[in-house]
Amino acid sequence: MDNATVYTDVLIVGGGPSGLSFAIRLADSLKEKGLKRRILLIDKGNSIGSHIISGAVIRPDVFGELLPDVPIDQIPFDSKVSSDTMYMLSEKGNLKVPFHPPYMGNKGNYTASLGEVCRFLAKKAEEKGVEIYPGFAMSDILYDERGKVIGAKTIDTGVDHHGNKLENFQEGTRVEAKLTVFAEGTRGSLAKKLIEKFDLQKGKNPQIYSLGCKEVWSVPEGNIAPGEVYHTMGFPAANFGVFGGGFIYGLKDNKVALGLVVGLDYADPTFDTHDAFQIWKTHPFVAKFLKGGRMLEYGAKTLPEGGYYSLPKLYVDNALLIGDSAGFLAMPALKGIHLGIRSGMLAAQAALTAFQRNDFSENTLKTYEQSVKQSSIHTELHRTRNFRQGFMKGMIPGVFHFGTQLVTGGAGFFGRLKTHPDSEATKTLAQAKKPLFKEKYKDLEFDKVLTFDKATNVYYTGVAHDDHQVPHLQINDPATYNAVNIQEYGAPCQYYCSAEVYEVHTDKEGNQELRIHFENCLHCKTCDIKEPAGGITWNVPNGGNGPDYKYM
Structure with missing residues (x-):
């Protein structure tokens, strides 16, 4: 070439x-x-x-x-699903859901590294x-x-x-x-x-998205068996009215893949999926699977959920x-x-x-x-053509809509439900419901054993970018960005980015500007999706740049 x-x-x-x-x-x-x-x-x-x-x-x-012509056992799946359970989490407790929510069963499926x-x-x-x-x-x-x-x-x-x-x-x-x-x-x-x-x-x-943060761990034998599948709902996303849930998948060789996936149509400009993921791991139900283990890889990606x-x-x-x-x-x-x-x-x-x-x-x-x-x-x-839209106004309306859809073949009682771009869901600091995520977890600390800050997690992605190139993350209108996205919204990018790409710098006179550490970028495109008023555009960097996932 x-x-x-x-x-x-x-x-x-x-x-x-x-x-x-x-x-x-x-x-x-x-x-x-x-x-x-x-x-x-x-x-x-x-x-x-x-x-x-x-x-x-x-x-x-x-x-x-x-x-x-290829036998199924030659395809590099990890493990056949052996059990499949859903749990509802409160801040400290858990409740096993006695049935699989419709369309979510995994009988006959396989855990795998898609890479x-x-x-x-x-x-x-x-x-x-x-x-x-x-x-x-x-x-x-x-x-x-x-x-x-x-x-x-x-x-x-x-x-x-x-x-x-x-x-x-x-x-x-x-x-x-x-x-x-x-x-x-x-x-x-x-x-x-x-x-x-x-x-x-x-x-x-308009297409709507979710953001998922994932880690792969090596854990002691007996923590989880290959093929064990667990999904969680509730804590911590539900505490902030955020759509989403967690997953825990048992892999061979005493490894476990786990992550938290949340819809990007949330309102709180300070909601932080990475930090919510780390908080989720401290829940006793989740932490038990990781006890005595060590993290091997970390990553983040967005998913299209509009259907x-x-x-x-x-x-x-x-x-x-x-x-x-x-x-x-x-x-x-x-x-x-x-x-x-x-x-x-x-x-x-x-x-x-x-x-x-x-x-x-x-x-x-x-x-x-x-x-x-x-x-x-x-x-x-x-x-399920109306499923995701039904949750755009909260969990309770979403459950109601889903129930009506189940008995009407997906139509629901209100016909086609609309969506709006995720960036339009974000509220200003003044408008957002209090306490904000950053206020509730202002004292959040990472022990670097079970929980990790973004910079530490990024180390486990293998990410690398050429230093000498035009930054592939573009602020479309710097003047408007400073006046609106930083001053009114509090620079949501510093929170929703799961790789610490964006940093708000304040000088001695109190003037603020956004600094971009594009070398950390994991190519999840969240900034291109979630930034208010489409303030940031994600472009491709040089070929070969970005994360270097091994078993994600």
Whole structure:
């Protein structure tokens, strides 16, 4: 990959489960039809899997369809789910929920490291002739003179903090393709541009998100068995009217994956998901699983929760949206891996038709969206189409709405429920309900045994960024930001960011400004989602930059 133009038949942006499943299915389909086409997949992580993080409990059936010749025991799942229990937590106590909430059972599923699964899928894709290039960040979509997508371009390198070209400047590579597939994951930066340019969200609910913080621990034998699955509701998120809950998954080799996931539609500008996660770990029910153990890894990511009514149009001329970039995640199960894989397979079906017709127009690619509507993706999303919106005004209204949806096949008593962008939910310091999160936990301390501050957690992500580049986090209007986002909202970014990227600096005269430590960024995109008035934009940094997850 140099600064010359690269030509390919298919360009896939993103090496997660949806992009890899698209590549595998298309390669197999082309071979069956005797067609030879170049499939090129590019991922911004320094290796496949290095930016992949998920809970994860995976539904395995779709792998049998994707890789029919691969026995299930060859797929690197961790452990088959052996028990599955939900608990309601108060500040000190817990109550076992005597039944599984609808759609949340995990019988027959597997705990896994999604990064390991993606590395396995990448190997299978390469065996089928797919070219995979990690370590390259695609920063711009390419259009022809008619405004149609013709590929994407990698980021220019050798540029300093101020945008000045250095001696080692290299213009990004243009990758032109007949078909470009956007599989960047949640809030993909190119997918976001594509959706805005072609108004693909028109008539749909705005997408809403959650943020999850996760750790992997090594614990003494006997703390938890492989395949044990626990989910929690209530404390501490419910104390602040925040939608969310925790998970604890037993892994092999005496490891445990655990995390807290909260909806980003909360009002308190000082709510801190990372700190809430650490507080959650101190609960006696959670702490017992970690006693005597040590943390191995930490990470954070956002998830699209809007569901059926927030799905954008999935195609334009010469381009498709798949996986989390399209919002394929089922609530309340909070599962999207199997949906992402299936979306990749269905998109590959449409791509094959396009190659057979030599026609990559909307008229051909619309068969992808049509096949989604006829698939199990539609079934899963449609039956819970109002679930997440029902909780936007609190837990009690949410439970009521969910109850009505269960007896009406997902419709509820009020028809389609609306959403608003998560950034609009944040209230100013004056408006927010008291006590604020930062007031209630102003004396919060981290013992660095069970609980950890953000800086310590970041050390366990393997994150690294080139020092000499334009910061990939952009304050869109510094003057307005200082006057409104800092003075009125108290700079929410310093709280919602789970990697201590944002710091408010106060000088001797009392003037405040935001300092950005972009080198800590975990690429979760929360700032791009949650900042009031869209005050911050997340852009891709240099290729290979970011976290380096191993078993997340």
